Amino acid sequence: MNASAARVQRRGFFRPAPQVAGKRILITGAARGIGAALARQLHASGARVALLGIEAELLAEVAAECGDAPWRYCDIGDPDQVQRVVDSLTRELGGLDAVVANAGIAKQFSMLGGDPQVLEEHLAVNVLGVYYTLRAAGPHIAHPNGYALIVTSLAAAVHLPLAGAYSASKAAVEALGQTLRIELRHTGARVGLAYFAELDTDMTSRGFDTVAARSILARGRDAGMATISGIAPLGPAIDGMERALARRSRRTVSPYWVGAVLWCRPLAQRVIDYALRAGVEPGLDIARTERVSFTTDQPSRPRRMRRLA
Template sequence: MRLFSRASVGGRKILITGAARGIGAALARQLHAGGARVALLGLEPELLAEVAADCGDAPWRYCDIADPAQVDRVIATLVDELGGLDAVVANAGVARQLPLIGGDPQVMEETLAVNVLGVYYTLRAAGPHIGHAEGYALIICSLAAAVHLPLAGAYSASKAAAEALGNTVRAEIRHTGARVGIAYFAELDTDMTARGFDTAAARAILGRDTVSGVAPLGPAIDGLERAIARRRRRTVSPWWVAMALPLRPLVQRLVDYSLRRGVAHAMEIARVEQPPCTTDQPPRPHRTRRPT
């Protein structure tokens, strides 16, 4: 049985979804620098190839995380190329503004397809490979799982569901020796955050471009590396997120109260505004809805 240092990722074999940019790309590069062997999947081949080159020509594959057949096939291939798997990081995600009443249901469907089903398919495919005494799964979640903002209903619902998946699979694989962690982040300096509130509707509610201010990405990536090295149950960034999580009901009441004035006008704007899909991977192709 291999025994890794609790303070190092050196020697670990780690698979990262949504690795073409943002959190996924930064984490891959840092893990490689720390001596880990990484495998990458995502939707942007050129960017993935660049990240892979920076990670010692790491194996990578194009993969639509919301397609279970692709996820099964790609993860099996990458695990084979790594020669096993010690950790999987379910990072791929999308976000887009959505007024729940009068908004486009396609936004909700696409968000849940990537952020919930994509996490489930990843855990389902990687689970058998990490079911050992040094195995670990890390789900990149958000403070949005605990505190819910107007226009972020699709994203919040998806992250709350991803949190539930993580808590559930933790109990289901504990007997194998594997562990599961969840990362709770506020607004970090990534492409997703840079565009996430860049809408007239969001500014009508907030009176500014972000909720809590954009935090640097570096400390979050450091936290993820430590979480993987020590197989931690939870990691947060910025630090104050750790204080907000146990106070969810109170924080939610404060948010509801502080944002109440601009919501009605913002809803009117949001129903006609066409915001970009904010993501750490490009928008997925439109899927024709099946008849019911």
């Protein structure tokens, strides 16, 4: 080996890419969609996964496909339950290297005239649930190899009509993740945020593919403004999450163009505002009578927020 090659090797250019093999990873919302696909791929890559969610039968099936991985029913809106389950699963894994805060819900919501409970439920699951997960898992990952990957959304940066509850919750999740990154830095642990647009999952089809939303988007296209890219395949997002877990990355996006949108949030929002304005009023009229459900049926839990008057 010549001197130049030796210098390159010392600098790490010949080192193999980081792998997830052997990592102990806890995934929330693992019964379907992103969580289930990620669990299967991580298991295939040699990671040891633990799963939690509220759809027990589906969760058991995913766990069986992941080498009989440990799993638990867990309502992430219940802080005591989250603490017990995370501690129990961590003991079964013999420690924790990473947590993926993925669980979340979505439902269309009009700011004026919408049911306040829809917003409250988004906050209970998408915000408090993520917080409870990170609060419980934080001490277990607070070490130099520790990592938290938090699933937020492009909706945290660019806001669409009828998605106010979901967008608000994901913006809050983004803030929690960025704060946790600073607060964990001294331990050596890292925090990453996953920003996704519409992916081919049940959340997209059940949460966002409504008659009212289609009406608004169609009028935007009729006006010659193609602001929405359509549903993207799930695979690249899962590949990106695996790379993020291996490298303890600060950010992962899917599709690729989401990264560019994040850099120009104000401009992107102005384009959305202009493109969709013609469809908002008729879309709101449809939303007032359209019956839609949450993307995942939620268990009853004590109300932790004051009902709006």
